[in-house]
Amino acid sequence: xxxxxxxxxxxxxxxxxxxxxxxxxKYPFKTFTELFGATPSLENQKLSKDGRFLFPTDALMDMPxxxxxxxxxxxxxxxxxxxxxxxxxxxxxxxxxxxxIIKVQNIFQQFKLRKKKVTFVNAYPKVFFEYIESGKKRLSxxxxxxxxxxxxxxxxxxxxxxxxxxxxxxxxxxxxxxxxSLKVIKxxxxxxxxxxxxxxxxxxxxxxxxxxxxxxxxxxxxxKDRLNVLDDFLFYVLKNLPKDFTLIICSDxxxxxxxSVKSHTLNPALTITAGKHAERLSNRIxxxxxxxxxxxxxx
Numbered sequence: 001x002x003x004x005x006x007x008x009x010x011x012x013x014x015x016x017x018x019x020x021x022x023x024x025x026k027y028p029f030k031t032f033t034e035l036f037g038a039t040p041s042l043e044n045q046k047l048s049k050d051g052r053f054l055f056p057t058d059a060l061m062d063m064p065x066x067x068x069x070x071x072x073x074x075x076x077x078x079x080x081x082x083x084x085x086x087x088x089x090x091x092x093x094x095x096x097x098x099x100x101i102i103k104v105q106n107i108f109q110q111f112k113l114r115k116k117k118v119t120f121v122n123a124y125p126k127v128f129f130e131y132i133e134s135g136k137k138r139l140s141x142x143x144x145x146x147x148x149x150x151x152x153x154x155x156x157x158x159x160x161x162x163x164x165x166x167x168x169x170x171x172x173x174x175x176x177x178x179x180x181s182l183k184v185i186k187x188x189x190x191x192x193x194x195x196x197x198x199x200x201x202x203x204x205x206x207x208x209x210x211x212x213x214x215x216x217x218x219x220x221x222x223x224k225d226r227l228n229v230l231d232d233f234l235f236y237v238l239k240n241l242p243k244d245f246t247l248i249i250c251s252d253x254x255x256x257x258x259x260s261v262k263s264h265t266l267n268p269a270l271t272i273t274a275g276k277h278a279e280r281l282s283n284r285i286x287x288x289x290x291x292x293x294x295x296x297x298x299x
Contacts, residue, residue: 002276003198004246004295006205007237008076008142009230010069011212013254013267014056017041021260023214027224031234045268051275052238053282056268059253061287063089066264069212070094072252072288073141078105079292093138099148106145107203107292114299116202120146121194123154123164125178142207156180163197165190168210168226169233187232195242202299215255216262223259238274246275246298250291 017039019025024032024039032039036047036054047054059067061075063083068091074082078101083089086097094102103109111118120142132139132147139147146153154164159171160182166174169190174180198204208230214223234249241247254267269288273281277298284294 001199001202002244002246002298003201003242004203004248004298005194005198005237006203006295007234007247007249008073008205008207009211009249009251009270010207010209011215011253011255011264012251012270013059013257013265014040014042014045014270015254015257015265015267017043022257023223023227023259024257027227029227029231031231031238035235035238040270042267048282051278053273053278055271055282055285057250057271057285057291058287059251059269060266061289065089066266067253068092068264069252070098070141072269074098074102075288076250076252076291077107077141077145078102079107079289079296080105081287081289092140094141094144099144102141102145103148105292106141106149107205107295108145108151109149110292110296111203111299112149112151114296116299117200118151118203118205119197119201120151120205120207121154121165121197122167122205122207123156123159125156125174125180127178129153129155140207140209142205156182162193165193165197165206167208169208169229172229173210187229188236191233191236191240194237195240195245198245199242203295211251211256215257215259215264238272241275244276246273246277246281246295248273248281248291248295250288252288 068089070091071082158164249272251269254265
């Protein structure tokens with residue numbers, strides 16, 4: 001079975017080669033330097049090596065204001081130019097006008113219509129499910145897509161049994177912020193778990209939103225450590241991707257690549273492809289709205 005893994009990194013763009021503002025130049029990031037031979041920058045936006053492709057993806061899509069997560073993620077997961085539909089970028093959550101589009105056109109729903117197996121591997125804590133049960137509806141595009149498409153959201157029991165991943169990869173936040181009894185795991189262990197879950201599905205999504213939080217918060221005390229965890233995770237996934245897998249790593253807008261500002265950036269979003277159909281995807285994608293269809297065309 002051909003499996004596609006999509007790793008969504010919130011708020012990661014391609015920025016200036018300036019170590020004073022760009023953490024990817026300040027701290028060693030072997031996913032870039034070892035696997036692609038360089039760290040991407042505005043001066044060096046396209047990299048390829050050993051069948052892996054790194055390239056910029058337009059997050060503005062003809063709308064000049066700062067891109068936002070609500071419209072950016074809707075564009076990625078629903079194959080539309082959501083900002084143009086609304087007349088502006090909007091976020092962090094999807095605008096109510098986008099909900100009917102998300103319900104019908106989200107990538108989980110489209111795979112299910114093709115009779116394909118899908119999973120969203122992120123685990124959510126009990127407080128999140130209590131939030132939903134209270135009637136509140138401010139959900140991310142991914143969790144809303146799952147709810148509207150009948151894709152089960154994983155919980156702490158799934159995480160404890162190794163059937164899910166924490167959004168921060170290694171369970172660190174669950175243990176240290178939520179005080180939940182779990183082991184902090186190695187990024188490599190999380191990567192192996194991702195492969196095990198993906199081999200049972202045609203499409204597997206993992207969402208890492210901490211990158212956007214780090215960009216907004218500019219918390220230098222944890223930034224290096226969290227980047228190291230992400231780097232180790234991505235490095236293992238890219239180095240050990242199973243033969244029949246296709247991998248796409250993408251983002252909705254820039255942010256973390258420029259911590260001189262608290263806002264998002266106008267920089268192109270980072271995209272990486274690897275595995276079976278890596279080159280085909282790299283040739284197909286130029287803006288966020290191309291990502292969903294480029295993946296679906298593989299099936």
